[in-house]
Amino acid sequence: MDKEFQGIAHIEFMNREGCLVSDKVYNSGNSKVSSLIDLDHERLPCHFLIGMGGGLVEGEKYLLEIKVGRDARGIVSSQAPTYVYKCDNNLTTKQETNINIEKNGVLEYISDAVIPYKDSIYHQIVDINLDESSVLIYSDGITSGWSPDQKKFQYKQVKIKTNVYMDNILVCSDFILLNPVEADLTSIGYFEGFSNYGSMLIISPDVDKVFLEDLRKNVNQLKEDGIEWGASLLEVPGLSVRVLGDSDQMVQKMIMLIANFSRQRLLNSSHLSLRKNIY
């Protein structure tokens, strides 16, 4: 195993003569990739990511690689939220993710939120390379964290940067930087009283103004009260979503609402059931 990383997870999705499969799935260290998960409604290769250590320890570095071949399709989700333990020695805990989607490839990546413990420092860098014909439905999230005294935002720093490249040109950089030491994150401009944040990228040649307007109408009819959200178009066909809510469950419900609208419209797929209790 590469000593640089405490855990590596690698998944490749292929299209073998019309058959959608996953291949070259391997893991090492504290990362584990589940065997194929059987979805109720669809025959699509789906894997869950499993953290073996219960959480990420100070100074640890993790790598996730996902490849989607030409005309292939796959789903990746996490089994549970990712806990980031305290960083008493000011060492940063890092998650690096590389995603490659080839021509006409489709990836749905729906992850649970990251829960940073008191005094933790967490940096997440996600680099996504895709073709203009590819489809991506991506989500991640961050919470107000965990602290023994139940106070919110007791972590030191969280940096989450998701770069999307199309034909090697940067077309989107979704970059959230949270410094609770320097600012009161409960206030206006930050989390504004909410405790959970979710972010999504929906990229497809078929995402345009009409798609966005229909998404807004659809989601506004179905969404719960007490949640704030918004979506805006990217510089390439695609959109970015922001969600603020009071619980992980509320934010994940919104993410699934948006993911399901998108997969129905863009992929003609039915409701995604990941069989986690809250969905």
Add this chain to the structure above:
Amino acid sequence: MHTKYLDVFQICDSTFPIGTFNHSYGMESYLRDNRIDNSPTFEAWLNAFLKTQYTYGEGLLCKLVFEALKKNQQDDIWKYDRLITVSTTSKETREAAKLVSFRMIELLLALEDDSLLRIYQEKINSGEVFGNPAIVYAIAMREKDLSVDEMIVFYGYSLVSTMVQNAVRAVPLGQIDGQLIVKRSFDTLNNIAEIISSLDDSTLGANSPGIELSQVQHETQVFRLFMS
């Protein structure tokens, strides 16, 4: 003898007609649901905006473009133009930056010819780059012998004075309350210049959930005073 400062004052004056006063940077979303309804709530928002979007956006751009020009590395400027544009979540906010920078270049070129600004204008027109007001400003100021700190606080001042005038009209605030907020922003702007001095291009474009969400939500606001 004092011409360099007069040139800066002219550009950083909130009456410099480049349309900045048409934009609220998401503030109007908070006005509509009364989360901004007086002087303290407006000031809290302004401080959050300065400490997030301004610090890691246009403030940091001033420094990065200044350094790229010093090293004569023009390609870095065009790289930052893309980076700041594609890391701005709200399309409306991106369009606002493009519009303001376009008008700013036109106006500056009418006042004084500048070969590099003309190159920037050509690249914007050909679609090679997007256009950002802080890049225009840093290019225009390159021979004025200003320090990076001065560039950051002067540009920050122009934003603060424009936003305070917007708030005086829209919240509304009293004129004296508005000027007190401007005065109190000076410490914040100086702190920001100090923070930026230790940053590099890896933090360019960082932002905060609320600031981004308010700008995205403004796109669907029906009744509005501001374009963004």
